[in-house]
Amino acid sequence: MKHKNKLDLFAITWPMFIEQLLMMAIGTLGLWMAGHVSTPAVAVYGLANQLRGIFDRLFRVVGIGTSVVVTQHKGGGDDAGARDVARAGLAASVWTGLIAMALVGFAPAQALKVLRLPPELFELAIPFFVLIGAGLALDSIFITMVSVLRAYTFTKDSMRLTMAMNVLQVTISFPLVFGFAGIPAQGLMGLGWGQVLSRVVVIALLGMLWLRRLHIRLAPVDLFRLARGPLSGILHIGLPSAGEKIAFRVAFLMTVSMAAGMGTSALASHAYGMQAASWVTMYMVSLGFGSEIIIGHLVGAGKLKEANATLWRTLWIAMGITVAGAMASCFITPAAIGWLANDPQLVSLITTIVILELLLEPGRCLNVVLMGGLRAAGDVRFPVKFSVVSNFVFGAGLSWLLGVHFGMGLPGIWIGYIADEWARGIIMTWRWYQLGWTTTARMARRRILKKLAAA
Numbered sequence: 001m002k003h004k005n006k007l008d009l010f011a012i013t014w015p016m017f018i019e020q021l022l023m024m025a026i027g028t029l030g031l032w033m034a035g036h037v038s039t040p041a042v043a044v045y046g047l048a049n050q051l052r053g054i055f056d057r058l059f060r061v062v063g064i065g066t067s068v069v070v071t072q073h074k075g076g077g078d079d080a081g082a083r084d085v086a087r088a089g090l091a092a093s094v095w096t097g098l099i100a101m102a103l104v105g106f107a108p109a110q111a112l113k114v115l116r117l118p119p120e121l122f123e124l125a126i127p128f129f130v131l132i133g134a135g136l137a138l139d140s141i142f143i144t145m146v147s148v149l150r151a152y153t154f155t156k157d158s159m160r161l162t163m164a165m166n167v168l169q170v171t172i173s174f175p176l177v178f179g180f181a182g183i184p185a186q187g188l189m190g191l192g193w194g195q196v197l198s199r200v201v202v203i204a205l206l207g208m209l210w211l212r213r214l215h216i217r218l219a220p221v222d223l224f225r226l227a228r229g230p231l232s233g234i235l236h237i238g239l240p241s242a243g244e245k246i247a248f249r250v251a252f253l254m255t256v257s258m259a260a261g262m263g264t265s266a267l268a269s270h271a272y273g274m275q276a277a278s279w280v281t282m283y284m285v286s287l288g289f290g291s292e293i294i295i296g297h298l299v300g301a302g303k304l305k306e307a308n309a310t311l312w313r314t315l316w317i318a319m320g321i322t323v324a325g326a327m328a329s330c331f332i333t334p335a336a337i338g339w340l341a342n343d344p345q346l347v348s349l350i351t352t353i354v355i356l357e358l359l360l361e362p363g364r365c366l367n368v369v370l371m372g373g374l375r376a377a378g379d380v381r382f383p384v385k386f387s388v389v390s391n392f393v394f395g396a397g398l399s400w401l402l403g404v405h406f407g408m409g410l411p412g413i414w415i416g417y418i419a420d421e422w423a424r425g426i427i428m429t430w431r432w433y434q435l436g437w438t439t440t441a442r443m444a445r446r447r448i449l450k451k452l453a454a455a
Contacts, residue, residue, distance in 0.1 A: 009314060013290035015159035016150070020282035022166045027275055029170065030191055033177050037187045043264045044125045044188060046271020047115055048132050050256050052139065053274075055100050057245040059140040062092045063147035065238025068296050068376055069230075070151040075300025076448035081230075086148045086214065087222045088230035090141070094223050097140030105133015115253070116260040124188060131192030138199035145206040150293060154213050161202055161209070169198035240380040244371075247388040251396035251420075255413050258404055266410055269346055273353040273410070276333040280325040280357065284318040284365050292372035299377050302445045304438055311373040311432060319365050326361040329354050349410060356414040363418065366425025370432050378440035379431070386427050395420035 027049065034045040066089025073082040104111050108129035109122065117125055142165075149158045175183050176190025186193070210216040259270040291314035298307040334351045338344075374383050399416030402408045408415075431437065 009287070009290055009294060009310065012150075012153060012155050012293055013286050015155040016289050017283050017286040018159045019162040020286050022162055024275075024278050024282050026166045026169060027278065030173075031271065031275060033173065033191060034188060037177065039264065039268060040121050040124055041188045042271060043267045044117070044121055044128060045191065046268060046274075047117060047125070047256070047260070048128065049271065050252075050274070051104065051111070051115065051129075052132065052136065054249040054253055055104075055136050056139065056143070057249045058100070059093065059096060059143045060147075061238045061241050061245050062089055062096055062140070062234065063143040064241055064375060065089065065234035065236075066092075066144055067147040067151040067293070068237045068378070069233040070148055071293055071296030071376070072300035072378075072444050072448060074152065075297035076445065076452065078448055078452055081448075081451060082152075083214070083216050084227065084230040085233060086210075086216055087218070087225075088227045089144050089148065089234055090218070091222060091224055091226050092231065092234065093140045093144035095226070097137035100140060101133045101137040103133075104136060105130050108133070114257075116257045118260070118264060121264075128188050128192050131189065131196055135192070135195045135199060138196065138203060141203055142199055142206070145203065145210065148214070149206070149209065150289070151296070152214055153293065154209075155290075157209055157213060161205060164205070165198045165202040168201060169194045172197050237375065237378065237380060240384040241375065244380075244384040244387045244391075247391040248395070251391040254396045255399045255403075255416065258400060258413060259410060261404075262409060265343075265346060266349075269349045269353070269410055270413075272333075272337055272346070272350055273357075273414070276329055276350070276354060277357055277361070280329050280361055281322065281364060281368075283325070284322045284361075285368060287314050287318040287321075288368040288372040290314070291369065292376045295373050295376035299441045299444055300448055302442075304441055307373075307377065307441070308435075311369070314373075315366070315369045318369050319362060322361050322365045323358075326354075326358045329357060352411050353414055356411060356418065360414065360418045360421055363422035363425045366429055367421050370425065370428035373432060374428060374437050377437040378444045379437035380440075382436065383428055383431060387424050390420050390423045390427075394423055 030045060030049075031042060034041040066085060069085045070082045070089075073079075073085060108126045111129060112122060112125055146158045146161065149155075149161075171194075173191050173194030175181070176186045176193055177188075178190075179185030207218055210218060256267075256270065260267045291310055294310050295307045298304070298310065330351075333354045334347050337350045338347045371383060371387075374380065394416055396416070398419050399413040402412030402415050403410065404412070406412065
């Protein structure tokens, strides 16, 4: 395959879209299975998904930092440097995952108190969160290994692995949740076991693909050794991104706690609303990932005009698809929730939420695509500083003011989300348009040329 074909936006993006589609399908199927267990199971499963989302953002700090630096080295022709960065990123993901497992899996009751889960749900939630803790460690490794595979433009392989993981998760979960052929029904715990066991198998397959596709042979020491040189490049991108991700997820956790304080019904509605939003944004997120990979390669090769054109083309495509998806969700989501839950109050609340999503998603599209482009160019510090302020002023502060103080409930929280996404999206668009990213892009190119000259 020629290099220019490897950097085709559609060729890179469509396998990642299939990945997103599969992940959304599994998330929805999980909610469906939890809903057939009980409404409290939906609340616990939804809260666990939000917690996984919080850690997912943190794990992607390592994955994104590794991916960006790998793409820059690959674009600049430094294959050995790309492999060193991949190994360092994997070790960082192992340590990050172990820390997450300790925080959640070893102290689930404390985590649930922080999340303000209603006390009557603790008995159901504690053993499930022990499994979630183990799954978090595996998620951290999976995210970085798949990010590296994508950075090498092997997006079809990452799609196949995601497909295998999802099929395996359903195959394990379904009989364990409902019982089958003498296997006793384990309810919510069946979903937890499906997540853990499917990831163990797929991570083993990823190790084989790293050797076969990327020519990266992993030794046991590679899982724990934090090589200083390659890690510094990852942290240069990852640490500022970490500030953004942590701020976003802390602010988001505050809003989830607000929803939890509104009762089981509001918490379940929040879970359904976030799942519906995920369906709307999945292709936009895939386009953002795809353009980030391409821009990283172009920055490494010093082709900044092509990087600029790629960003704007991606944004217009993503915006059109996102708006169409949000409009479709206004009709599909309330009908689907009515069929799943048979709760008129819940359906009414969800209908309000998806209407608000019409305002939220274009802002989110700006934010996701532009942040990906800035990150690929190495321009992370200014965007992160603004994002942190926006997360707490709008994402958490305005949500509390409207949702709790003025008693608007869940719609008030969603208005806070809208203000946060639009504020960040507009500022990131201005930053890219003013070409503030070109300074760090040129620095990245010079750094790679210097390394190649020294070799």
